[in-house]
Amino acid sequence: MIQVSVPVAPAGATDAPWRHRHLLDVDSLDRAQATQCLDLATQMRSLRERGDRLNLLSGQIVGLAFAEPSTRTRVSFEIAASSLGADVVELPIQASSVTKGESLTDTIRTLERTGIGTIVMRHPRSGAPYHAARTAGARIVNAGDGTHAHPTQALLDALTLRDALDDLDGMTVAIVGDIGHSRVARSNLHLLTTMGARVRLAGPPAWVNAFRNWANVSVHHRLEDALQGADAVMALRVQLERNAGGGVPTLREYTRSWGLTEERMSLAHPGAPILHPGPTNEGVELTAALAACSRSLIGRQVTNGVAVRMAVLALLAP
Ligand code: CP
Numbered sequence: 201m202i203q204v205s206v207p208v209a210p211a212g213a214t215d216a217p218w219r220h221r222h223l224l225d226v227d228s229l230d231r232a233q234a235t236q237c238l239d240l241a242t243q244m245r246s247l248r249e250r251g252d253r254l255n256l257l258s259g260q261i262v263g264l265a266f267a268e269p270s271t272r273t274r275v276s277f278e279i280a281a282s283s284l285g286a287d288v289v290e291l292p293i294q295a296s297s298v299t300k301g302e303s304l305t306d307t308i309r310t311l312e313r314t315g316i317g318t319i320v321m322r323h324p325r326s327g328a329p330y331h332a333a334r335t336a337g338a339r340i341v342n343a344g345d346g347t348h349a350h351p352t353q354a355l356l357d358a359l360t361l362r363d364a365l366d367d368l369d370g371m372t373v374a375i376v377g378d379i380g381h382s383r384v385a386r387s388n389l390h391l392l393t394t395m396g397a398r399v400r401l402a403g404p405p406a407w408v409n410a411f412r413n414w415a416n417v418s419v420h421h422r423l424e425d426a427l428q429g430a431d432a433v434m435a436l437r438v439q440l441e442r443n444a445g446g447g448v449p450t451l452r453e454y455t456r457s458w459g460l461t462e463e464r465m466s467l468a469h470p471g472a473p474i475l476h477p478g479p480t481n482e483g484v485e486l487t488a489a490l491a492a493c494s495r496s497l498i499g500r501q502v503t504n505g506v507a508v509r510m511a512v513l514a515l516l517a518p
Contacts, residue, residue, distance in 0.1 A: 257286035267293035280509035354387035369396030402426035
């Protein structure tokens with residue numbers, strides 16, 4: 201075990217350093233605080249690559265309360281917490297007393313009375329982590345709530361993009377697909393624009409028009425317009441589980457109009473990286489060849505998820 205200390209705000213920062221009790225969305229972070237988190241994640245990644253284990257959360261218990269399926273977020277939070285020396289307790293909500301009618305408030309209070317100090321929470325209802333934060337003494341980390349927010353995904357996307365582009369300031373990032381149902385897109389819109397990027401949204405009108413009035417965000421109904429000269433392109437999963445009302449008639453038609461192909465990607469800046477938060481619908485949002493090509497950072501996003509979640513847990517630690 202080695203000792204590391206959490207750094208204060210970056211040199212030159214004028215805003216307050218990270219003093220958040222919870223991480224509910226990235227709209228609570230200014231540029232200096234987000235940069236602080238990304239810098240710490242970069243340090244955490246180096247320490248992990250060297251095989252070092254840390255003791256920042258030694259003696260603390262982190263609870264993972266997931267009421268929706270997850271692979272990347274759940275596993276990476278577990279590895280992040282244990283890499284920092286915390287004990288980790290899993291509470292799959294479907295196997296909890298919620299099925300007997302226990303409320304979210306009582307569930308959270310029960311967890312904290314067992315000694316859990318930080319609860320990482322995924323929930324199908326937008327706003328559920330905010331309710332938990334109001335009623336709980338524990339620290340709450342939002343691991344995705346309904347269609348609302350996924351702050352650690354946005355942070356890991358920003359880290360992956362910063363590595364690839366050096367700086368997000370002044371960059372143009374195209375986000376393609378099911379924006380309307382996407383908590384990833386909402387959090388990315390906040391964070392990318394906070395970091396100085398311009399965002400182009402592309403997708404069927406029903407999925408993108410609600411974002412017309414965001415600052416530094418443009419909405420496109422032709423994929424080619426969004427891709428032209430873009431510095432990076434992010435495809436989003438078509439969320440079949442939230443899509444009963446439609447937006448596109450069929451997945452095949454979605455792919456025909458909005459699927460990323462090599463030919464379409466040739467419109468973007470040469471070598472522009474391709475991201476996808478995962479899981480993908482294979483062959484729907486992008487071709488299998490693009491997902492596997494050297495411009496694809498999809499695997500890198502997953503790896504960076506551990507480092508970013510280590511940084512978040514470290515910054516929130518008491
Ligand atoms: N990107 C993401 O949240 O993936 P999981 O649902 O697998 O956690």
